[in-house]
Structure formats: C-alpha cells, structure tokens
Amino acid sequence: MELAQEIARRRTFAIISHPDAGKTTLTEKLLLFGGAIHTAGAVKSNKIRKTATSDFMEIEKQRGISVATSVMGFEYCGKRINILDTPGHKDFAEDTYRTLTAVDSVILVVDSMKGVEEQTERLMEVCRMRHTPVIIFINKLDREGRNPFELLDELEEKLDIQVCPMTWPISQGQTFKGVYNLFDKSLNLFEANSSKIGEKLTDIEGIDDPKLEHWVGTGYADKLREDVSLIEGVYEPYELEMYREGLQAPVFFGSAINNFGVGELLDTFIDIAPCPHEREASERMVNASEAALSGFVFKIHANLDPNHRDRTAFFKICSGRFERNKFYQHTRLGKKLRFSNPTQFMAQEKSVIDEAWAGDVIGLYDNGSLKIGDTLTEGENLHFRGIPSFSPEIFKVLENRDPLKTKQLEKGIHQLTDEGVAQLFTQYGSRKIVGTVGELQFDVIQFRLEHEYGAQCTFMPLRFHKAFWITSDNREQLDEFMRRRSNVIAFDKEEHPVFMAETEWMLKIAREDFPEIEFHATSEFK
Numbered sequence: 001m002e003l004a005q006e007i008a009r010r011r012t013f014a015i016i017s018h019p020d021a022g023k024t025t026l027t028e029k030l031l032l033f034g035g036a037i038h039t040a041g042a043v044k045s046n047k048i049r050k051t052a053t054s055d056f057m058e059i060e061k062q063r064g065i066s067v068a069t070s071v072m073g074f075e076y077c078g079k080r081i082n083i084l085d086t087p088g089h090k091d092f093a094e095d096t097y098r099t100l101t102a103v104d105s106v107i108l109v110v111d112s113m114k115g116v117e118e119q120t121e122r123l124m125e126v127c128r129m130r131h132t133p134v135i136i137f138i139n140k141l142d143r144e145g146r147n148p149f150e151l152l153d154e155l156e157e158k159l160d161i162q163v164c165p166m167t168w169p170i171s172q173g174q175t176f177k178g179v180y181n182l183f184d185k186s187l188n189l190f191e192a193n194s195s196k197i198g199e200k201l202t203d204i205e206g207i208d209d210p211k212l213e214h215w216v217g218t219g220y221a222d223k224l225r226e227d228v229s230l231i232e233g234v235y236e237p238y239e240l241e242m243y244r245e246g247l248q249a250p251v252f253f254g255s256a257i258n259n260f261g262v263g264e265l266l267d268t269f270i271d272i273a274p275c276p277h278e279r280e281a282s283e284r285m286v287n288a289s290e291a292a293l294s295g296f297v298f299k300i301h302a303n304l305d306p307n308h309r310d311r312t313a314f315f316k317i318c319s320g321r322f323e324r325n326k327f328y329q330h331t332r333l334g335k336k337l338r339f340s341n342p343t344q345f346m347a348q349e350k351s352v353i354d355e356a357w358a359g360d361v362i363g364l365y366d367n368g369s370l371k372i373g374d375t376l377t378e379g380e381n382l383h384f385r386g387i388p389s390f391s392p393e394i395f396k397v398l399e400n401r402d403p404l405k406t407k408q409l410e411k412g413i414h415q416l417t418d419e420g421v422a423q424l425f426t427q428y429g430s431r432k433i434v435g436t437v438g439e440l441q442f443d444v445i446q447f448r449l450e451h452e453y454g455a456q457c458t459f460m461p462l463r464f465h466k467a468f469w470i471t472s473d474n475r476e477q478l479d480e481f482m483r484r485r486s487n488v489i490a491f492d493k494e495e496h497p498v499f500m501a502e503t504e505w506m507l508k509i510a511r512e513d514f515p516e517i518e519f520h521a522t523s524e525f526k
C-alpha cells in the first residue's frame with residue numbers, strides 16, 4: 001500500500017532546451033514555487049561558457065556545479081518532484097540522451113524569438129523514440145517574439161508532434177499583458193520583474209466577460225477573442241491519453257525570468273504528468289509497483305581528485321523500494337552489492353538516505369563495479385532496455401605516446417568509456433577508435449588519462465561520418481560484408497560489429513549491396 005502511494009505521488013522529469021532558451025531560469029523558478037529554495041540565483045547554470053572551452057579545468061569546475069544539481073528533489077502539493085538536470089552544451093549531448101532514459105516526462109523550453117533550434121530538434125527525436133510525454137513552455141514573452149500561431153506551426157512541423165495550447169499570450173514584448181488560460185478560462189496578468197511567487201489571477205468568467213476589456217484594453221480583448229475562436233478551429237482538443245503517449249504536447253506561454261506562467265505550468269504538470277509506470281527489460285516488462293527493487297545506472301560521475309578514484313553512479317529505481325545496506329544483485333557481474341551511503345538531493349542539500357522508491361534517482365558510491373546500463377535487482381536476472389548508445393559524430397584513433405604505460409592507457413580508456421565519456425571501438429589489429437559527439441570530450445579524455453592514470457595519448461582524426469551497428473539473419477552475408485569492408489569495421493565494447501560509414505553515400509551503397517544486413521543507428525537492436 002505504502003509503495004503504491006509513494007509511486008503515485010512521484011513525478012520524475014527533465015527540463016530540456018537549446019542553450020539559452022531559459023532551462024536554468026525555469027528550473028530555479030520551479031524550485032522557488034515549490035518552496036525548495038528561497039532566493040533567486042541559487043541554481044547555477046550548467047552552461048559551459050564559450051570563453052572556457054579551451055580551459056579543461058575550468059570546464060570541469062563548471063561541470064562540477066552541474067553535478068551538484070544533477071537531481072533536484074522537492075515536495076509540492078503532496079507530490080514528490082524529481083528534476084533531472086541535463087547538460088546544455090552540445091558536446092555533452094550523449095549525457096543528456098542518457099538522462100532522458102531515466103525520466104517519465106519532459107518539459108521543453110523554447111525561446112519565443114528563436115523558435116525551434118537545432119538542439120531542440122535532436123532532443124525531441126530522443127523523446128519521440130521513447131514516447132516520452134512532453135509539455136512545451138514558450139519562454140521570454142516579455143520580449144518581442146514571433147507570432148504564436150507561427151511558432152506552434154513550427155513546433156508541430158519540426159518536432160513532429162501535435163500541439164495543444166493550454167494558455168494563450170495577449171500581445172508580447174513591451175505590451176505583453178498576460179496569458180488567457182484556455183482550459184479554466186481565467187486571465188493571468190503579467191507583471192514585469194515580479195519577485196512574487198504566485199500569480200495575479202483576475203476574476204473574469206470566460207472570454208466573453210466584459211471585464212476582459214477592463215483588464216487588457218479593448219484592442220487586446222478583441223484580438224484575444226479572435227485568436228481564441230481561431231484556436232478552437234485549428235487545434236485538436238487536449239487529451240490526457242494523447243499527451244501520455246507522447247503524441248500531443250500541451251503548450252504554455254510565459255516568462256521564466258519574471259516568474260510568469262511558471263505556477264500554471266507546475267500545477268498542470270503535477271496534475272497530468274505520469275508517475276513511474278512500467279519499463280521494458282530484455283526478459284519482461286517490469287511494473288513500478290512490483291515489490292522487489294529493480295533499477296539501472298544511467299550516469300556516472302567520477303571524482304576528479306586522482307587520489308580518490310571513486311565515482312558516483314546515478315541509479316534510477318524502476319520498481320519497488322531501495323534500502324540502504326541491503327544486498328542487491330548486480331546482474332552483469334552476477335554478484336551481490338550493498339550500499340552504505342546512498343545519497344539523494346533534496347532541493348540543494350545532498351544527504352544520505354535510508355530508503356527510496358520507484359521513480360527516484362539516487363547516487364551510489366562506486367569504486368569501479370558499475371557502468372552505464374547496469375541493472376540491480378533483488379535476485380532476478382533482469383536487463384533494462386532503452387539505454388542505447390547513439391552513433392558518435394567525431395571519430396579519432398587513440399595513439400599511445402608512452403609505451404611503458406600501455407596497461408594504464410588500456411585501463412583508463414576502458415574505465416572512461418564505461419563512464420560514458422565517449423565510446424570505444426576496436427578494429428582488427430586492435431586499433432582503438434574513440435567516438436564522441438563533441439570535440440571537448442577528447443580534451444577531457446586526454447587530460448584524465450594523464451592525470452588519473454598516468455598515460456599519455458594523442459588522437460588522430462578519422463573521416464568517418466557515423467557508426468552503424470550491423471546485424472543480419474544471413475550470417476554468410478554479414479561475414480562477407482565484414483571481410484570485404486574490414487578497414488571500416490570495428491567492434492564495440494560488447495563485441496558487436498559496427499560499420500563506420502565514411503559518408504551517407506557509402507551507407508547507401510552498403511545497403512544496396514548487402515540488402516540482408518540491417519544498419520542500426522543505435523546500439524540497441526535486439
């Protein structure tokens with residue numbers, strides 16, 4: 001009974017956006033609304049400032065800040081909210097993709113001037129793959145932005161999702177009046193630089209209420225009525241099921257920096273966002289309400305101090321209750337592990353916890369036995385799915401600069417890739433290829449190999465376009481392909497063969513020549 005109640009009140013989600021759209025600001029305002037923090041400025045941006053991209057230690061310092069805020073929990077209206085932070089910098093996109101595997105829903109922040117940006121599209125692709133429910137917050141209405149109808153069209157088209165406005169802006173920029181709530185037919189008036197928590201709702205009763213003129217002026221009232229009648233004709237009505245299946249995105253307008261529209265967003269969010277439900281393991285579906293604990297590691301953060309090579313593994317609980325000091329089965333290694341200091345962040349405070357429930361994310365102290373994707377259970381042999389590797393975009397050959405430290409280099413690169421810093425592929429003749437989504441990771445690897453493992457390396461760029469995991473029911477054809485293209489075949493850490501396509505064109509040719517081979521863009525294909 002307690003388990004069912006704890007699960008029902010949990011909301012675990014991530015806020016995602018293209019950098020600068022307002023993710024950090026919105027996170028902070030949600031924490032303020034939730035009473036988890038009391039002063040603005042408490043949440044530090046995890047943005048890596050441009051000036052710092054050449055200074056690795058500075059980057060790590062900044063990343064350190066983001067680690068402290070990796071998971072923020074707070075209580076609001078009887079609900080337990082867990083916000084999972086995602087790195088804004090595109091070079092850490094892989095980290096973000098993995099974090100998205102641990103959430104039950106997302107809030108997507110869009111800048112009203114810029115609309116859908118590059119990162120927005122890519123992040124949404126990942127959400128769509130997993131049918132993650134999405135709420136959209138269109139931010140910065142206090143600035144002159146785009147026409148809201150145009151913005152919604154763009155969202156629908158570029159993000160391939162049906163949109164459903166829940167609020168509607170009355171003008172914007174200098175003349176921004178506020179938003180009309182299409183759902184409960186109320187008016188929320190805008191106040192610039194509001195430091196107040198809570199919103200200024202008026203007492204109008206629907207769109208035809210003559211008091212509307214009083215509050216926003218005749219011209220804006222007429223325009224709003226016109227817009228609202230258009231909205232009713234253009235957009236499908238909101239349907240909870242459609243949202244929960246990731247097919248329809250409710251849209252809110254506001255201005256995070258001005259605390260505006262945030263309360264509305266949060267109240268709707270706790271109402272409609274899903275609590276933890278079920279999750280697919282290779283063996284079976286696992287329901288959150290099952291009594292036995294299960295969960296997986298989706299992120300690992302290493303201590304940068306070389307004298308303390310410990311790490312924190314971020315563990316998402318998929319079912320049951322986690323207990324401190326209880327033995328759990330590590331299914332990959334087939335051994336029992338016990339955690340005496342599991343941690344959780346409540347608001348800004350990190351503390352050791354005695355128990356946690358399905359839906360929660362906890363930090364587990366690890367000295368090297370956990371890697372991304374690892375499952376812990378109470379004995380059952382489960383392996384959770386949905387934590388795939390995506391094809392890297394930059395590939396480089398790892399070259400050893402100090403033959404006396406070969407062992408250290410081997411160990412270091414294996415551990416770093418277990419942490420998910422990059423992906424490692426090995427070619428015939430044991431040439432090692434490191435693949436990442438951003439250049440920054442190569443600096444990270446080089447620095448850490450040297451400082452933590454005492455190994456020296458350099459990287460030689462390769463001209464690969466993307467990696468495709470290859471499978472086929474026709475073993476002969478697969479062998480033939482791997483033999484003929486051996487110079488562009490490598491193996492991932494699980495020994496799965498991967499085709500390194502030099503160009504889109506080479507992939508097309510390979511597909512034509514070997515029609516029975518399947519080329520997978522992610523490592524999860526069984």
Ligand code: G4P
Pocket residue numbers: 017018019020021022023024025026045047088139140141142143254255256257258
């Ligand atoms: P991010 O995490 O998505 O990268 O964005 P972040 O919240 O850091 O916001 C990016 C910039 O946009 C910040 O300004 C922030 O103050 C501003 N911003 C956020 N919400 C709003 C809004 O509703 N209206 C307006 N006008 N601006 C908003 P900055 O100058 O880059 O940083 P800062 O010096 O203010 O921190």
